[in-house]
Amino acid sequence: MGNALINVPGTVKRGEAFEIKALISHPMETGFRAGTNGTLIPRNIIQRFTCTYNGVEVFNLTLSPAIAANPFISFFTVATDSGSLVLRWTGDGGFSAEETVPITVTS
Amino acid sequence: MAHTPQTTTRRTFLVRSSGTAAALALGATSIPAHATPESLAASIKDVVGSAALRTGKVTLDLPPLAENGNTVPMTVTVDSPMTEADHVKAIHVFNEKNPQPYVMTAMLGPRNGRAQVAVRIKLNDSQKIVAIAETSRGEFWTASADVIVTLAACVEDPT
Numbered sequence: 001m002g003n004a005l006i007n008v009p010g011t012v013k014r015g016e017a018f019e020i021k022a023l024i025s026h027p028m029e030t031g032f033r034a035g036t037n038g039t040l041i042p043r044n045i046i047q048r049f050t051c052t053y054n055g056v057e058v059f060n061l062t063l064s065p066a067i068a069a070n071p072f073i074s075f076f077t078v079a080t081d082s083g084s085l086v087l088r089w090t091g092d093g094g095f096s097a098e099e100t101v102p103i104t105v106t107s
Numbered sequence: 108m109a110h111t112p113q114t115t116t117r118r119t120f121l122v123r124s125s126g127t128a129a130a131l132a133l134g135a136t137s138i139p140a141h142a143t144p145e146s147l148a149a150s151i152k153d154v155v156g157s158a159a160l161r162t163g164k165v166t167l168d169l170p171p172l173a174e175n176g177n178t179v180p181m182t183v184t185v186d187s188p189m190t191e192a193d194h195v196k197a198i199h200v201f202n203e204k205n206p207q208p209y210v211m212t213a214m215l216g217p218r219n220g221r222a223q224v225a226v227r228i229k230l231n232d233s234q235k236i237v238a239i240a241e242t243s244r245g246e247f248w249t250a251s252a253d254v255i256v257t258l259a260a261c262v263e264d265p266t
Binding site for chain 1: 177178179182202205206207209210211212213214215216218219220221222223224225226227228229230
């Protein structure tokens with residue numbers, strides 16, 4: 001399971017764009033490196049990151065082996081209503097992590 | 108010794124069979140050494156197609172000198188009103204010398220309010236990074252940045 005750190009502002013004004021910063025612990029093994037016995041270490045990366053805001057997808061990112069270990073992702077979204085943001089990471093070897101963050105919108 | 112090109116001599120047979128063997132050996136491992144400027148151009152072509160690729164609107168923020176290629180902070184910002192009528196649909200990032208030319212694709216929409224995405228990337232060598240923004244109007248804008256990498260990614264022993 002993933003160990004994620006998520007940073008969102010506590011309260012945001014309606015109609016304002018705010019930043020969401022997410023960090024998750026993951027090796028992001030590229031599949032191009034050889035181990036100590038000379039054989040290649042199989043690829044193990046997060047392939048996809050999605051963010052839904054009250055059930056509507058607002059952002060998604062397709063990752064590749066060129067993304068650094070412990071992927072940090074930052075993006076913006078416009079505050080519409082109070083509710084929750086669901087951040088989901090899926091990847092190789094059936095990797096899946098999900099975090100829910102509450103968001104309070106003031107008018 | 109006179110012979111027509113159709114006859115198979117011992118020499119031509121050996122040349123052909125060694126070529127096939129080498130091709131098979133390469134195919135079996137199938138690990139590309141590096142993405143090349145050609146493969147970079149090819150993957151950009153896959154995204155852009157026949158549309159015009161124009162420089163501007165995109166700001167690609169990368170450190171000019173990266174001490175550690177394993178984690179290089181990168182921010183892509185696109186100058187766009189992000190409205191229903193005119194917004195950035197996608198941001199694609201490519202590199203020149205990593206094993207694969209592809210870095211990431213972010214899908215955006217008017218709900219984002221601001222077309223800005225930041226991630227940390229791996230760089231295998233000092234190279235050029237290219238960001239391409241695709242707008243809802245079907246335009247493609249691009250920016251590129253050169254990064255000098257002191258310690259390349261993928262060289263250290265995994266622990």
